[in-house]
Amino acid sequence: MRIDILSVLPELLESPLQHSIMKRAQEKGFLEVHIHQLRQWAVNEYGQVDDYQYGGGAGMVMMCEPLAKAIESLSKERKPARPGDRGGYDEVIFLTPDGEMLNQKMANAISLKENLLIVCGHYKGIDERIREHFVTKEISIGDYVLSGGELAAAVLVDTIGRLIPGVLNDETSALTDSFQDNLLAPPVYTRPEDFRGWKVPEALMSGNHKLIDEWKYEQSLARTKERRPDLLKEKE
Numbered sequence: 425m426r427i428d429i430l431s432v433l434p435e436l437l438e439s440p441l442q443h444s445i446m447k448r449a450q451e452k453g454f455l456e457v458h459i460h461q462l463r464q465w466a467v468n469e470y471g472q473v474d475d476y477q478y479g480g481g482a483g484m485v486m487m488c489e490p491l492a493k494a495i496e497s498l499s500k501e502r503k504p505a506r507p508g509d510r511g512g513y514d515e516v517i518f519l520t521p522d523g524e525m526l527n528q529k530m531a532n533a534i535s536l537k538e539n540l541l542i543v544c545g546h547y548k549g550i551d552e553r554i555r556e557h558f559v560t561k562e563i564s565i566g567d568y569v570l571s572g573g574e575l576a577a578a579v580l581v582d583t584i585g586r587l588i589p590g591v592l593n594d595e596t597s598a599l600t601d602s603f604q605d606n607l608l609a610p611p612v613y614t615r616p617e618d619f620r621g622w623k624v625p626e627a628l629m630s631g632n633h634k635l636i637d638e639w640k641y642e643q644s645l646a647r648t649k650e651r652r653p654d655l656l657k658e659k660e
């Protein structure tokens with residue numbers, strides 16, 4: 425998968441994507457991330473990309489021209505990969521608190537795409553005409569407001585990046601993650617077996633894999649019932 429990200433603050437995105445599983449995904453060639461400074465397409469020599477809102481109101485709005493030029497210019501570079509492919513991006517994603525809420529199901533679907541462009545907004549958002557004419561998917565990462573889309577973009581790229589086939593191995597497998605079956609993950613333990621008198625549950629020490637799997641499933645179910653009953657309703 426190739427992901428291009430448009431941002432006025434590329435620095436905010438660099439470090440989160442350069443470590444651990446995201447680092448390995450890129451080194452192994454499963455994921456390519458390119459971060460672009462939107463000011464390259466600024467309307468003047470001062471690097472202006474935002475302006476006052478029509479109708480008044482506090483806060484600046486990101487202008488059409490830099491975003492349209494950036495999206496068009498980056499889209500042109502994405503040549504058709506195979507016959508029948510129309511080229512361009514599979515999705516142009518705008519990160520915004522009024523978008524569709526990100527969840528594991530959505531992440532699974534996006535992880536199967538080839539080319540993504542992620543647009544990070546700032547200030548009061550971006551001119552609505554860009555959303556109407558260029559953006560194909562609008563995503564929020566939760567019901568709270570961030571100063572800009574960069575941290576949300578880092579969350580999205582990490583979430584989908586680790587789901588790309590081949591990125592995770594058996595040890596880091598996504599199959600046992602929370603939310604993968606609309607269930608939270610069970611508790612986990614490592615050495616020692618007894619820490620300050622706090623013992624590892626017996627089932628896990630039994631060596632009986634059937635018993636262990638049953639214990640894990642029961643724990644998952646109990647935890648989900650207690651903490652996220654809404655997930656069990658979705659499961660039905």
Ligand code: 6GU
Nearest residue numbers: 519520565566568570576
């Ligand atoms: Cl995607 N962007 C911003 N600025 N704030 C958010 C968000 C996104 N998702 C939740 N809050």
